[in-house]
Amino acid sequence: MAEIRLTEHPILQFKRGRKISFTFNGKKLDGHEGETVAAALHAAGVTTYRRSPQLHRPRGFFCAIGKCSSCLMTVDGVPNVRICITPLREGMKVCSPKGKGQLPEDDPATIWTWPGQYVDKILETEVAIIGAGPAGLSAAVETTRMGAETVVFDENDGIGGQLIKQTHMFFGSKEQHAKVRGIDIVPLLLEQIDDSRAQIMLEATAIGLYADKTLGVVRRQELFGLRAQKIIMASGASENMLAFEHCDLPGVYGAGAVQTLMNVYGLIPGRRVLMVGAGNIGLIVSYQLLQAGVEVVEVIEAAPYIGGYHVHAAKIRRAGVPIHTCHTITKASGQEKVEGAVVAQVDSHWQPIPNTQRELAVDVICLAVGLSPTAELLFQAGCQSCYIPELGGHVAVHDENLETTVKGIYVAGDASGIEEASTAMLEGRLAGLCAAESLGKKAISERKEEILSQLKELRTGPFGEKARKGKEMMRQEACRYGL
């Protein structure tokens, strides 16, 4: 049986930083430098962090990428800190909040300096890129190549977004990094960014975006403004939840969270996993779990067919994992954390069929049931939105150059509509090219044509159908707004 901390892996090597100590509700624990607080707690066997304010239900993490509110804790006296993206530091005091979390009464200064000490400065740049994932880094490749001063920022303490946990090899053509693992694409992108024109700010969260293209940014207890001539929003996506009985128990994790634990921090999420969703993410993460020595009890899928590539499905079937279509989860069991799951067959209206329930002994329920674009800041800036299910829900209306209804604000990657990482990188490049071109930088039209034709190619065929349809609907919306 695998230990929680992986020491061997067929693809990855985990180099852990020095051991450091911290406390959780007064109890001394150890973690490693380079881990987040949530990763260190998980490694120490702590999966329940606090109780919900109203119903006192147990709470742990869910997304592990800073996109939900499941992991809010009090850290060194500061309430409501997302510990899944907070780097662990020596001597940290991590406490479960009481109720909704209180500011310290005896230290009013903290009230006025949280979330950050306001610094009376507004930085200026030609292009600001929000998000250092595949789309954001690709955008920076183009903006800096065309000579635009660029600031890229990301709320994590490392670059690469979701690429840093993708151990599978990419499909497509050479230009789309075919046969290269996601984890190996990050240095390739970084190499292409002209660092004389780029500044990458990590642990920097954009908390406000205004129509004059000023951003409010919090970085390590400092709050400041950033005014850009062009903004590219490449903020990615958040994991979808699924409603079932006790779906809020610790141990119900998003697929991205499971990948983060395993592939970034080298920690197994649990011993026996039920995977919900047989799209590409569900299938790939199932295989990665098997590679980490974790038992995948079964994969269930509510649709009557497997949504992901059959090559991925074949790999996990060969490893003995059954895939049941027309199945859903109806309940998670356990008091403080997941101890089991109940699954059932569904009818053609997606309703559970009576007397088909089965109980499974699992300690993790992994949800791979889709993503939603993270585009709230765009709406705050006044960008018009529309609802396109094929693109994952509410998205900012944008034209073929990925410019939104607010001139000079662009959107790329999953934030513009959910697709694969390959399309996110191409969209990032397109947005970067168009943003720099509109600044008067010399554009290379062949490159734009080449990107557009690669995007078209990726959206061709049965697996590109959904995105193709979604982008077609987007074109109609854009016309309505005169774009």
Ligand code: FES
């Ligand atoms: S924000 Fe930390 S688990 Fe989602």
